[in-house]
Amino acid sequence: MSTESHQMPSSVTVALKSCCPACGAAPLYDGFLTVKPVCGHCGADLSVADSGDGPAVFIMMIAGFIIVGLVLWVEFTWSPPYWLHALLWLPMTIALPLLLLRPLKSWMIAQQFRHKAREGQLDI
Template sequence: MTDTESERAKPVDQARFPPQAPLRTGLRGRCPRCGQGRLFHGFLTVRPRCSNCGLAFDFADSGDGPAVFIIMIVGFIVVGLALVVEVAFMPPIWLHMLLWLPLTLILGLGMLRPLKGLMIAQQYRHSAEEGRLDE
């Protein structure tokens, strides 16, 4: 068992670190254990550990999960709005591009960091880890 696995296997001191709501800590980009330390260094780079409680973030691997959710959510919003505008006003294609490309970029980039934080907070809450084959 590695040092990190033993740290995660120990029961967390509930008085020192009461359970945090994954939605609140994840969307704010805070540590999923203490809710105080920052989760990110830069835009999407996860810090090595929490500066407040010392939790190692090497368990955090959100993968492509946030991107998939963003594609679905932003796609639904932008395509829906584009269809409404097309049916109601029939603007030229250049106006569609002028409206929907910036909105897609703003929504996509704006949602990426909070959703990545939420996925990491959910991983911590449910002790998710990489699947292993029993031998």
């Protein structure tokens, strides 16, 4: 099946389902973050997809905003002891980025696929 014979799924759908950005039917990953080289359903070449450090930047901004905001709110509202802060925020600091990583990487790959982004080349 060619990728032009049907409509591509939205980038949000790809992010939430971690599916192929061309057909939306097959899984995007082999394992936790390893992108499959080829879609098992439509045959789309996924080897050109490289999200690089993009998801990490967004995760730092999003998770940092949420966690720091909550830490400050809890501190100024209840002033708990430091051990309680550690008990609350260390697990959240680990869990939230891990929960955001796959969807944000999937979203960035979907955006690259949709806009046919490739590595830059110089014409000399």
